[in-house]
Amino acid sequence: MCFQLTEDQRALRDGVRGMLARRFGPEALRAAAGVPGLDRALWRELGTAGFFSLRLPEADGGAGLGLPEAVLAFEEAGRALLPGPLVATHLAAGAVPGADTGETVVAVCDGGPVEWLAEADVVRGDASGALPLRSVDPLTPLHRVPDAGPGRPGPRPDPHAVLLTAAEQLGTATRVCELAVRHARTREQFGRPVGAFQAVKHLCAQMLVRAETARAAVYAAAVTADPVDIAAARLLADEAAVHGARDCLQVHGGMGFTWEAEVHLHLKRTWVRAQRGGGVTESEETLAAELLD
CATH class of the missing domain: 1.20.140.10 (Butyryl-CoA Dehydrogenase, subunit A, domain 3)
Incomplete structure (x- = not known):
């Protein structure tokens, strides 16, 4: 089994890295750490660039790519410390209107701390009773959802x-x-x-x-x-x-x-x-x- 990246995969990785370097470089990273809130303009740019619709079929407006290509894109997002509920919104593309274009921000409750709950347009999962937490990361606001209780285990993560x-x-x-x-x-x-x-x-x-x-x-x-x-x-x-x-x-x-x-x-x-x-x-x-x- 060959794990070498194809030419198209290398181009995708380099393209995402270049876009993030231009739009969210080190100076923007430090500035974002001091200003709470999600940059909606950046979120829409990610949608326009196809970050969230990467795995949607071409017939549905996506790129029709697979999980390996999504991993390359998210690796670059992690490298740049790009803030926001990237994983939740990407997985919601095609199921939540506007998620694929970046017009809708999606958060998810999966049994752990909920990221960006207050900024989300759509929350997947039961967030009732959520309480704000003081996050160690200034770029990731968190909420805690009360435990499901005995006999009610939380949802298994995707x-x-x-x-x-x-x-x-x-x-x-x-x-x-x-x-x-x-x-x-x-x-x-x-x-x-x-x-x-x-x-x-x-x-x-x-x-x-x-x-x-x-x-x-x-x-x-x-x-x-x-x-x-x-x-x-x-x-x-x-x-x-x-x-x-x-x-x-x-x-x-x-x-x-x-x-x-x-x-x-x-x-x-x-x-x-x-x-x-x-x-x-x-x-x-x-x-x-x-x-x-």
């Missing part, structure tokens, strides 16, 4: 939502590795770049290994669409993103906590994403059930 979240985590894992290497090459201590020190080299190498391991798992799961493969990909992607962001912060030192650096924003987003779609526990239970069978 496997495609789990995989697309893993793709976002993979994008962040790749980005923080790039940031760490760049800083290690340019920041000097004791008259030499900090990247010359063995401890920093090890951190950067570990980030790269985790990110590439997660990439192989996420891409493979996008091809097979098997729930067990998706669970494994989610666990590896969460690990690569969270540990990678922590290590990147370690490479940056104290300046990584400042608003001038984007490292801390990546770390905070990885924490929030790790709770989405059932979180790590749901994927662990899926893998455990497979092993027991």
